Amino acid sequence: MNYTCANCGQEHDDWPALVYPTPLSYAELTDEEKKKAELTSDLCVIQNPTDTYYFVRVVLIQTVVDACQDLDYGVWVSLSEKSFKEYCDNYDNKEFKTTYFGWFNNHIAPYPFETCMGIGTNVEVDNERGRPFIYLHQKENNDLVHDFYTGITTEEATRRIKVALGN
Numbered sequence: 001m002n003y004t005c006a007n008c009g010q011e012h013d014d015w016p017a018l019v020y021p022t023p024l025s026y027a028e029l030t031d032e033e034k035k036k037a038e039l040t041s042d043l044c045v046i047q048n049p050t051d052t053y054y055f056v057r058v059v060l061i062q063t064v065v066d067a068c069q070d071l072d073y074g075v076w077v078s079l080s081e082k083s084f085k086e087y088c089d090n091y092d093n094k095e096f097k098t099t100y101f102g103w104f105n106n107h108i109a110p111y112p113f114e115t116c117m118g119i120g121t122n123v124e125v126d127n128e129r130g131r132p133f134i135y136l137h138q139k140e141n142n143d144l145v146h147d148f149y150t151g152i153t154t155e156e157a158t159r160r161i162k163v164a165l166g167n
């Protein structure tokens with residue numbers, strides 16, 4: 001989709017959001033386990049014999065340094081039971097705003113798997129705006145966190161979009 005940019009007045013391609021339809025923890029379940037889990041476009045609950053895990057769909061905005069737009073990711077974080085229940089209770093409450101702690105729960109290319117695991121995030125909920133935005137907590141020697149704060153190039157953003165679209 002082309003659009004006229006309010007920033008520079010030129011025509012740009014509107015980049016698609018790179019969406020992960022489920023948390024990584026769900027994607028790794030067997031078919032049998034998936035039947036027992038709950039999954040919607042925004043919420044996911046996984047139960048195993050000893051524990052229950054709660055996930056919500058969020059937005060990660062990757063800054064692109066030499067472009068007029070950023071690259072949006074549709075990803076998932078795990079929340080505590082308390083946070084998840086409060087989030088669900090307020091799902092239709094447009095005035096609901098809060099901040100939760102969440103663990104990042106997707107494997108984003110081109111980063112190695114280990115790079116994407118164990119990243120803490122602030123989950124900024126503002127129902128008037130839409131899905132929560134996440135802000136990654138600082139972590140040393142982590143390229144995903146580093147790029148989130150310093151930005152990627154248009155060349156890199158375009159490469160990621162092409163990979164996501166399969167061409």
Ligand SMILES: [Zn+2]
Nearest residue numbers: 005007008068
């Ligand atoms: Zn522009």
